[in-house]
Amino acid sequence: MQRPRAPKRSNVVRWCELRAAMLALLLGTAVPAAAFDFGKLIENVGKGDVDKLLETGKRVVAATRSMTEAEEIHLGRDLAGRLLGAMPPLRQAEAQAYINRLGRWLTLQTTRPNLPWHFAIVTSDSLGAFATPGGHVLVTTALIRLMRDESELAGVLAHEIAHVIERHHVEAVMKKARAALARDVAADVVADYTKGNPLVRNALLEGGMNLYASGLDQGDEFAADLTGVTIAARAGYDPFGLLMLLTTLDALDPAEPRASLLFATHPDTRERIERVAAAAASRLEDYGTTLRDLERFDTLQAELAAQR
C-alpha cells in the first residue's frame, strides 16, 4: 500500500524560509549589510540550490549562536596548543608548579573559580602574557625577568584571568567568525562549494590566532586592567603590581624589539597607567602597602637566570 506523501513545500515557502534564515543571520551578527549582496546572491541561485542554501544558512546560524562553556574550553585548549607551538614551555617543573599555584589562588577570588585553569611560563624573548578562553594563561620568561616582585606577576596573571572571566576572546572570536562565515556563505552559493567545508572550526581558530597577533579591542584591555587590579587586591597582593610593571614598560624604548608585539596589541601604556590610577585612587590606596615581596619569587627569577 502506498503511503500518503507529505505535501511538497512550494519554492515560495522555501524562499521565505531562506530569507528568514538569512535575516536571522544578519540580525544576529554585526556584519554590515554590505557584506551580503542579496541581489547578486539571488541572481546566482538556481531554484535547485534553494535547499542547499537554506541548509547552509541554518548551519551558520547554529554555528554563531553564543558559545557554551564546554566549547569555550575546547577552543581555548586548541588556541593554547597553537601558542605553545610558537613559545615552548619552560622545562622547569617547580617553576610551572609555582605559577599554577599563584594563578589558581587568584582564580579563587573570581566568579569562575571552577574552570580548568592552567598556567604556564613560556620561553620567549618577547615581553608578553596570553589568555585563551576557558582558562589557559601563558606568560613569557622575558616578561618575568622584567618584574620586581610577586605582586607584579600576580598583577599580570590577574589581568589575563580577567580576559577569561569576562570572555573577551570568546566574544571577539565569535565576531570575527561571523564576519568570515558571512563572506563564505556568499562564496558558497556562487562557487557551489558546500560539501565537507569545516568553516566554523577554522574560522574560530584562525580568528583566535589573529587576535593574539593583532590584539583585542582597547576597551577590553582597559577593562581587564581594572578587573585584574581588583582580583590581585582580593587575593591579598599589593593591587598596584600591574601598575608598577606598566611603569617599567613605559620606560622602554618604543622601538624595543622585545616589546613590539605587546605594544602593537595593547593600548598606550601611559594611558593604561592613568586609567588604573584614576579608578583606584581613594578606593584601593589603603591596600597599597600590603604584602608583595616573597622569597619564592626570587627563587623563580634565579631559575630563569640559570636558563640563560
Added chain:
Amino acid sequence: MSTTAATAFVALVSALLLTAAPVRAANESNDRGLILRDTSLLAEPGHGAPLAELARGTTVSVHGRQGLWMLITALTPGGEQRGWTRLTALRLESGAPPAAGATGGSGGFARLSRSVTGLLSGLRGRETRTAHATIGVRGLTPGEIETARFDAAALAWIAEAQASAAQAQQFAASGGLTARTIPPLAPAAGRSP
C-alpha cells in the same frame, strides 16, 4: 674659556651631579625618574602642605612607593628636597623602586616583614633597563603567532603542573596572603571602560 665661564661650568656640573646623586641611605634604592607634568612635592603621601613645585622635565631620584605615591628627592630652588609625588606624574627612567617598606622610616609604612629582602630582590632580580632598544634580541612577530603549529606534547606537559584549589590555598597561606572582600573597580568618571 674665561674664568667666569669656567666657574659657571663647574657650578653646572656640580648641580647636575647633585641632582643625579642625592643623599642616599645605606639600604635605599636610587632610581632615576622624570617628572612628566608640573606637580607638587608633598610632605606626606596624598596630603600635607606642598614642600615645593616640580616643573615638567625635572629629573629626580626615586626611593620607594606607597600606594599610588612615590617617595623622591628633587633639586628645588630651596635646595634638595625629599617628599612624595603622584606615581602618574613620574616616568621611571632606569628601573623602579623596591618595596616602599625598604625606604626605612618615613612615616609608619615600613611594615613589610621582608623589607630588606624585598630591596635585595628588587636589585638582584630585575634586569638593568636602559632607554635603548636591546641589540640582537627580537620579539615574536604577528606572523609567527598566526602560523604557529599546535603542540600537543607541550600542552600535555603544562597540564601536569595544574594546581588544585587546596594547593592554591596552601600557597597563599605560606606567603601570608589572605583573601579580602573588595568591590569591583569602576572606570573613573569621564573615562569609558
